[in-house]
Amino acid sequence: MIERVCVVGAGVIGSLFAGHLARVADVSCLVRRTDHARALNEAGLQVSGRHEFVGPVTAATDAGELEEPDLVLVCTKATGLEGAAAALAGHFPGATVMTTQNGLGAEEILRAHGEWPIVSAVTFMSGTKHSDTHVEYVLDTETWMGPYENTPFETVEEIARLLTAAELTAEAMPDLRPAQWSKLIFNATVNGVAALTGLPHDFHFADSGHMGGLVEELMAEGKRVAAAAGVELRDDPWEMNVLATQRGSAHFPSMLEDVEAGRPTEVELINGALVREAERAGVDAPLQTALYALIRGREASYS
């Protein structure tokens, strides 16, 4: 029975989880800035947009100051994961920890810091953070979860029920990899091309010219890597791309936001992970490798 949840990292995704879960559980937030923790302790988390309410939360910058939770949701960006895992090391031995990062490899990074049962998740929710204590819920799309290593599937189902009770959209899957890899190939391609071109995820990504052709080829390479790694994809990334570009408003991928702000991107867990999986499986992936090199080059240009 999950009664206490600790959310690590209160960016958009962490704030959406924490704000919603505060209605059905005791929620704490582990954040990096003391002023962020103070603001959350005073004001709670305001959710606006598709849902409207304020969820009370307890926040701190040190895990030792928080009551032991039953469940930890690690919601930092991929670039903050190593620091978050180190901050959890030695704490909460009875908790299950769920990763929500894009790409592949978050579980291994977490495992290096503790023996918690781990649940893998990918989320398609999106929102806009208006302040440290206010997040707007924009896309009420799904969060998918699956067991990692020996974590019982019942644990995953219990988390899904909790998220559903909090009015989020969640699904437990016996094997997350088909979904995780679909999103991996989608994100490696769409985020990468957006970051390099400056284009939001708009109609160009599925046009009948060179851009649409490049996106399709990049995804075809990704699909060959998945097949060689023995993963049967849940959704075809190219079809995900076509569907997404047919929606009204063009999504602004986080990797594009990152390069425009001169911040490190999630390239290692996304494009780097895909390229390393290709090498491991012995599959050529020249276009994905090129995309990876170009984004790394873009990061190198910051200094």
Next chain:
Amino acid sequence: MIERVCVVGAGVIGSLFAGHLARVADVSCLVRRTDHARALNEAGLQVSGRHEFVGPVTAATDAGELEEPDLVLVCTKATGLEGAAAALAGHFPGATVMTTQNGLGAEEILRAHGEWPIVSAVTFMSGTKHSDTHVEYVLDTETWMGPYENTPFETVEEIARLLTAAELTAEAMPDLRPAQWSKLIFNATVNGVAALTGLPHDFHFADSGHMGGLVEELMAEGKRVAAAAGVELRDDPWEMNVLATQRGSAHFPSMLEDVEAGRPTEVELINGALVREAERAGVDAPLQTALYALIRGREASYS
């Protein structure tokens, strides 16, 4: 005997040619802005840096206002070529016209507007324009020239002698294509990667990691296209790249300047030309095609 030269476009390259040639010939400049023409008529062209002098020039915005020259140097960027060729149409029937644009295909664009004998050139000169009437001569590297269609080689040699007399570095070649293609493959790769990553042409382009590997693969593709098109390269583009990155200061490619300023780039005559040559020769060039698509995407993001 070349006594009068008209330089079309007085950017960096046009200003360097005009300023130097004014010491050995009557030089006129055809420019787009009336205030630019007025300034040149009043002040002449000041050259600083490797050479220091002021060359007197006559300037106008309409070819009809200029005396007929023996030689026309078209020095606009590739993006300004169509407009420059249209401005020359119907004028100077006795002149030889020399193109200096990067990439391939400048001669065809010019030919569509008149029957002048054409000389093809590529130039490696570089400089910095400090004002409409002042250009700094930075790299005193070569300009290579060759005949186009039936232009006699003697004409090319005469132009090379004139440039040499003006203290520029010039060489006449019976066939420019080997040099033109070496520079094409070099520019398609280096300008393209720089424009997408934001990196100047520095050590990353020849490193032993993913970036150097990508640059080498892109150039290998270009070399396969040249071979299939029957062109024996004058210089190996990868060796040009390695040499250039070993020079002290990193060059800032014009295509990178263009995308940072949100201007149209020379992508069509450079990357577009290479991709079209690959198609014509029936050679696969997936990485160069990807680079072309990404730069086109970057241009599409301006609006």
